[in-house]
Amino acid sequence: MTTKKVFLAGPFKSLVDENTGLMSLHERGKLESLISFFENEGWLVHNAHKREGWGKDFMTPQQCTKIDFDEISTCDLFVAFPGSPASPGTHIEIGWASALKKKIVLLLENDRDYAFLIQGLNVVADVEYINFKDTDDLLEKIKSILMK
Template sequence: MRSVFLAGPFMGLVNPETNSMPSAEQLPFLTLIEHFEKQGLEVYNAHRREAWGAQVLAPEQCTPLDQLEIRKADVFVAIPGIPPSPGTHVEIGWASAFDKPVVLLLEAGREEEYGFLVRGLGSVATVEFVHYTDVGRATPQIDAAIRRVVDRVNNPAGTP
């Protein structure tokens, strides 16, 4: 595995006065980007690419770019968002349609707040769910989920 696409709520979190996501909202993404890059993975992430809201691309630019990067990535990891992030949900759909291994990070104790299609995605796609309270503390579980989901895609039905 060489690359990961990291998705999550973005434009709805950008403060229109500062044109930036608040630091607290950036932290889970920064934590995961650093964690994955320390493992030598290339990380595709719109938040960083668009300077956390300071350099937002036009919809006609970011939409095909996100889709291309999801196609190129070896695994797709997302925080779907509560309330749901419309853009992230589109990206989750693309990843599952492209048969990408998917890891969804769900806030522990709030699972019922996620949409039925998110919670049921494992019935039509190769998905692992990680329930977390702190993304930084959940990185071992995230890594294990990535290994499991990638292994299931690479070795369907336990083929050698």
């Protein structure tokens, strides 16, 4: 049986505290919950936040760009928090996933504003939207999508 691969994307540099050099525990917790969920379901998870030590081990732009593009190219599922305000890096990754014809799941927090091209991406790509209020709600909704 082949292991399925998921690429988990989201804002990064804007969430790193300039004093500690690390992401906040709240933001990190959302990603860790999703990483654990997917791993427990048997998926191989690629996530730059974890790869780069939650902010303490940033790679060079050339390194992370190449790795992320290659990982998106070979993933079975692309999952992303687009960011509100928009995360430029995450939006580039969403564009790559769309152009590469990947199944995309976009995670949208309730009561946030998202770019129009994020809201309308489903007209040109295979996109499923999950609107959620908290991490527990998000995990329940991700489970229901994977069970389809």
